[in-house]
Amino acid sequence: MSDGAYPTVAVADAPPPEIVFKRRIEFLRSIRELWASKELVGTLTERNLRSRYKQTFLGFAWSLITPVTLMVVFTVFLRRVAKIDTGGIPYPIFSYVGLLPWSFFSGAVSSSSGVILSNNSLLNKIYCPREVFLISTITSSAVDTACAMFALLVLFIVNWYAPTAGIVWVPLLTFVLILFTLGVCLMISALTVYLRDLRYGVSIILQLGLFATPVAYSLSSVVPKNLQPAYAAVNPLGPVIQGYRDAVLLGHRPAFGLLGIATVSSCIWVVAGYLVFKRLETGFADVA
Amino acid sequence: MLPDGSLRADHVWKRFRAEKAPRTAKGRLDVWSRRLTTSRGSTRSYRWALRDITFDIEPGEAVGLVGRNGSGKSTLLKMLCRVMYQYAGTVDVHGRIGALIEVRAGIHPELTGRENVQLYGSLLGLSRKDVLSRFDDIIDFAEIPEAVDRQVKFYSSGMQMRLGFAVAAFLEPDILLIDEVLAVGDASFQQKCLDRMRHVLSQGTTVVFVSHDLAAVESTCQRVMWLEQGVLKLDGESREVVNSYRGAVEQMAAVDFAGDTEIRLTKAEVDGAGGTAPATDESLEVRLQLESNSTRKGLLLIGISEGPASPIILVSNQVAFNGGATHDIRCEIERLPLPGGRYYLWVGAFHRNQDLLPWHPVASFEVFGPRLDRAPSAIVRLGPISLKTNWDGI
Numbered sequence: 001m002s003d004g005a006y007p008t009v010a011v012a013d014a015p016p017p018e019i020v021f022k023r024r025i026e027f028l029r030s031i032r033e034l035w036a037s038k039e040l041v042g043t044l045t046e047r048n049l050r051s052r053y054k055q056t057f058l059g060f061a062w063s064l065i066t067p068v069t070l071m072v073v074f075t076v077f078l079r080r081v082a083k084i085d086t087g088g089i090p091y092p093i094f095s096y097v098g099l100l101p102w103s104f105f106s107g108a109v110s111s112s113s114g115v116i117l118s119n120n121s122l123l124n125k126i127y128c129p130r131e132v133f134l135i136s137t138i139t140s141s142a143v144d145t146a147c148a149m150f151a152l153l154v155l156f157i158v159n160w161y162a163p164t165a166g167i168v169w170v171p172l173l174t175f176v177l178i179l180f181t182l183g184v185c186l187m188i189s190a191l192t193v194y195l196r197d198l199r200y201g202v203s204i205i206l207q208l209g210l211f212a213t214p215v216a217y218s219l220s221s222v223v224p225k226n227l228q229p230a231y232a233a234v235n236p237l238g239p240v241i242q243g244y245r246d247a248v249l250l251g252h253r254p255a256f257g258l259l260g261i262a263t264v265s266s267c268i269w270v271v272a273g274y275l276v277f278k279r280l281e282t283g284f285a286d287v288a
Numbered sequence: 289m290l291p292d293g294s295l296r297a298d299h300v301w302k303r304f305r306a307e308k309a310p311r312t313a314k315g316r317l318d319v320w321s322r323r324l325t326t327s328r329g330s331t332r333s334y335r336w337a338l339r340d341i342t343f344d345i346e347p348g349e350a351v352g353l354v355g356r357n358g359s360g361k362s363t364l365l366k367m368l369c370r371v372m373y374q375y376a377g378t379v380d381v382h383g384r385i386g387a388l389i390e391v392r393a394g395i396h397p398e399l400t401g402r403e404n405v406q407l408y409g410s411l412l413g414l415s416r417k418d419v420l421s422r423f424d425d426i427i428d429f430a431e432i433p434e435a436v437d438r439q440v441k442f443y444s445s446g447m448q449m450r451l452g453f454a455v456a457a458f459l460e461p462d463i464l465l466i467d468e469v470l471a472v473g474d475a476s477f478q479q480k481c482l483d484r485m486r487h488v489l490s491q492g493t494t495v496v497f498v499s500h501d502l503a504a505v506e507s508t509c510q511r512v513m514w515l516e517q518g519v520l521k522l523d524g525e526s527r528e529v530v531n532s533y534r535g536a537v538e539q540m541a542a543v544d545f546a547g548d549t550e551i552r553l554t555k556a557e558v559d560g561a562g563g564t565a566p567a568t569d570e571s572l573e574v575r576l577q578l579e580s581n582s583t584r585k586g587l588l589l590i591g592i593s594e595g596p597a598s599p600i601i602l603v604s605n606q607v608a609f610n611g612g613a614t615h616d617i618r619c620e621i622e623r624l625p626l627p628g629g630r631y632y633l634w635v636g637a638f639h640r641n642q643d644l645l646p647w648h649p650v651a652s653f654e655v656f657g658p659r660l661d662r663a664p665s666a667i668v669r670l671g672p673i674s675l676k677t678n679w680d681g682i
Contacts, residue, residue, distance in 0.1 A: 011339045011519050015301040015376035023373065040410040047407055051398035054439070122396075126387055126411045127370040282373040285366060286304060 025278045033129045040128060044136035048111075049143060063144035067099045068151050074099075074216045085221050089249050090159040096152055097248060098215035098241045100145055101173075105181050105237060106206045107141035112185035113192045113202045116284055123284055130281050134189050138181060164251030173243045173254060176263050180236045183269025190277040193287055213237045218245070229261050236262030236269075292383035293347030293462040293494040295368055300341040300377035302363055302518075303334040337363045338518045341377070347462070348492040350485075352509035352526060354502065354533050359515040361498045365465050368496065383462025383494075384413055388452060395452050397441035401432055404440055408455045422458050429484070430454040431477075450477060457484050464488060467498040482508060482668065502596070506530050507668045531630060534595025535652070549645050551586065551609065551637050552579045556650040558633055568628060568657025568674050572621040576635065578645075580609035586644045590619055591634040592626070597647060599634055600626065600671040607637070627674040628657040 053059045074095045078084070086094040115133045116123065123130065156162065192198045213235060214222065219242040223231045232239045239262045243254030290296065338360045345351055353361050366372040367379050369387040395404050405426055409419030427433050430450040432443070440448060456464065464485075485508055489495055499505050505512060505526065512529040514522040516536075522529045555577035560566040574590055588607045591599030603619065631654075636647035663669050 015299065015340065019299055019301075019378075020376040021374050021378070037410070037413065039415060040413075043407050043410040047396060047399055047403065050403065051396065054398055122411065124366070124371055125369070126408075127385060128411055128413075285372040 023278070023282050025275070030129065030131075030278075034131055034135075037128055037132050041132050041136050041139060044132060045139040045143065048136055048140040052140075060147055063147040064151050067096065067103045067148045070099055070103075070210075071096045071151075078216050082217070084217050086218070087250060089245070090155075090161055093152070093155050093159055093161055093249065094218075094245065095216055096155055097245050098213075100148060100152065101177050101237065101241050101244060102210060102213060102215045103148060104141050104145040105177065105184075106209070107144055108138045108181050109184050109188060110203060110206055111137045111141065112189040113199045115189050116193045117196075130284060131186075131277070134185050134277075135182075138178070138185060141181075161249075163248045166247035166249075166251040166253070169243065169247035169254055173240050173247065173259075176236065176259065176266055177240050179263070179270055180240070180266035183266055183271075183273040186273030186277045187269065190273075190280040193284055194280065209235075209237075214241055218242065228258055232258040232261040233265045236265045238262070290380060290382045291347050293492065294380075294382050295343075295345040295463065295494065295496070296378075296380040297341050297343050297364075297368075298378045298380075300338060300364075300367065300379055301336065301375045302338040302360075302367065302372070303336050303375050305334060336518050338367075338374075338515075341520050343513060343520065343523060345494060345496070347383075347494055348489070349511060350489050350495040350497065350509040352505035352512040352530075353496060353498040353515065354500070354505060354512060354530065355515035356537075358517075360518040361515055362467055364515065365467050365496065365498060368463075369465055381463065385463045385465060386412055386456040386459060386461030387465040388456045388467060395440055395448055398439060400439055401427070401430075401436045401443070401451055404451065405455055409459055412459050412461060414459055419459070422460075426451075426454045426458045429458060429480070446474070446477075453481055453484075457481075457488055460488075460491070461493065463494045463496070465496045465498075468500065486664075501668075502530050502534065503668045503670060507663055531594070535630065535632075537595045549643070550581055551645040553577070553635060553645060553650060554579055554614070556633060556635065558651055558653040566624060566653055566655045568626060568655060569623055569676070572624040574619045574621070574633065576615075576617045576619075578607075578609070578615045578617060578637075580611060580613070580615070580644075582609075583611040584609050584639065584644075586637045586639045588617065589634075589636045589638070589647070591636075591647075593632050593634055593649075594629070594672070595632055597634065600631075600673070624655065625673050625675065626655050626657070627660045627672050628655055629659070629672065630654055 049060075053062065056062060058065070071092055075092050079091050084091065084094075112134055115137050116130070119133045122128075123133070188198060188202055192202075210216075219228065219231075219238050223238070228238075239255060239258035243259055246252040246254055341364065353364065355361050363372065365387070367374055368381060369385045370379075370381060371387075396407060399407065402423075405423060406416065406419055410416075427436055430447070430453075432447055432451060435443060435447065440451070443451070456466075466485075482504065485495060485497075489508075495508070497505060497508055509526050511524065512522075512526040512533075513520060514529050514533050522532055553576060555575070557575045558566060559573045559575070561571045561573075564570075566572050576588075576590075578588075580586075585606060585608050587604055589602060589604045591603075592601045593599040601621070603621070605619075607615070607617065609615065630652060632649045633651040633653065634647060635645065635650045636643075637645035657674065660669070660672055660674065
């Protein structure tokens with residue numbers, strides 16, 4: 001049997017360097033693509049929520065149970081141990097208003113750490129902008145938080161306490177909250193693919209973060225005034241959560257100086273996270 | 289701007305890490321420290337999965353992709369559906385891609401069949417309305433009307449596969465990439481899939497079809513690309529490429545065969561009638577010379593194949609071997625029913641479950657004669673048999 005029947009193709013050992021593929025980050029195109037797949041984000045969110053609560057007896061009630069439990073624990077134990085100045089607000093409401101944004105943030109971040117890996121089967125087979133998986137974890141967490149707001153309503157009624165007109169500031173505060181969450185999620189989700197330890201690291205950081213963020217206490221009672229700007233830069237959640245309380249419960253304007261710092265810091269997170277995500281994205285299918 | 293449904297690869301290279309450092313902090317630290325201590329670049333070793341692949345697929349073309357395991361077929365598909373990125377070169381894909389890279393591609397086990405169709409549809413970039421309008425067709429095709437609202441993890445693997453194929457094929461993508469998935473369904477479903485593929489092709493969808501089922505590839509695709517160790521070895525008319533590939537498969541089988549056996553084959557010859565070249569509908573003579581270590585009985589098998597180990601024709605006879613003696617065995621096939629083409633002679637000898645002489649290819653030969661009529665696409669002829677036919681009333 002001779003080998004001559006088939007043409008043997010001579011191929012170099014390596015590609016010429018000038019054709020090596022360089023990924024250009026085309027921001028506008030990515031955004032357009034992302035906008036085109038907005039329905040996909042909706043479907044994925046629905047899938048996340050459905051598959052999470054499928055075969056559970058309490059179903060969506062679980063999204064309420066976690067923050068409510070924490071609120072009860074804070075109210076029963078923490079308040080006894082530490083003197084917490086709530087400025088006259090009933091403590092359950094005080095802590096619950098802090099817990100809502102926190103649970104949104106921590107829910108999104110903790111599920112984003114595994115989102116690329118757990119959607120591996122899709123990522124490896126079908127093309128879609130990779131960001132949709134991440135955004136859908138954020139929107140799922142948002143839906144959970146919206147459900148959890150039901151308990152806030154009950155708390156308002158039980159304590160006969162009404163939100164103030166400062167509620168108009170909520171969209172602005174929520175915007176900063178989403179910005180920061182998005183930035184952190186972009187960073188974490190991309191890095192976890194390459195560094196799986198992060199997954200566990202993230203859960204510890206989130207547990208500590210609950211106490212490093214003014215959820216159970218107020219920002220001003222723990223962080224000295226002159227350190228507050230630095231604190232806001234490191235943890236933009238601080239001024240945001242404080243802002244929610246000031247606006248919704250006390251009717252004050254949010255502290256714009258601190259909020260400004262928080263916004264700038266969040267923007268830096270988003271830009272850095274986006275660059276890291278886009279840079280690492282090309283390898284997701286190879287590694288995951 | 290290329291039209292929708294076209295695929296183009298231009299000098300595409302892809303490599304994977306050969307060192308599989310664990311993706312943990314410790315594993316990374318080890319790698320980094322090694323990289324620091326040794327000279328730059330030497331610790332990173334890569335394995336080329338694809339090398340210098342260039343091709344151009346027009347809209348509406350059906351292209352088969354064949355090659356041995358690990359030759360880079362799936363990697364190439366993944367780059368075509370933009371899931372993976374090339375190391376070098378450019379890949380241009382225009383149009384909506386329906387990909388079926390694995391049986392359960394995109395099928396989420398926790399969701400019901402209905403939800404999965406919806407999800408897959410949005411992944412392909414269809415709106416809810418578009419998906420709904422095709423929903424009944426998909427469910428009918430997948431033969432799962434009663435299971436639509438059951439979670440997919442409770443489906444049988446056949447049902448999952450049918451759902452996957454139905455969704456990918458019915459959502460009318462511009463490009464359909466299919467990777468060795470039809471093997472799961474039963475015979476009637478396989479035929480249904482091939483019918484559907486023909487329909488999809490007739491609507492101008494580009495199809496790239498990866499399969500080890502060469503007959504199916506040959507029948508669905510006009511063009512076949514043969515990948516060998518990451519290199520595009522041959523790209524052309526399907527019959528031609530598939531035949532070359534079959535020949536190579538047979539050669540590899542011959543190479544894999546090691547000689548130390550109970551019975552040895554010392555000569556193998558194939559001739560046509562009266563020492564001429566073999567021809568269709570003429571007699572064929574196979575002459576074998578065998579030596580045996582011991583005196584024993586054995587079943588001698590002679591097969592003719594187009595390359596792979598599954599023969600088109602298989603004949604056998606009991607042979608009483610004498611230890612140390614040389615046996616000249618002649619077998620005449622009175623009328624060879626094979627059309628013109630290149631064929632391979634396979635020989636083996638067995639006694640109960642014992643291999644006296646493993647089944648392996650021993651010679652190749654050309655048969656002269658008429659070629660077979662071409663079957664319409666997606667009708668798979670299992671083996672080429674040439675028959676004399678008489679027709680009336682046409």
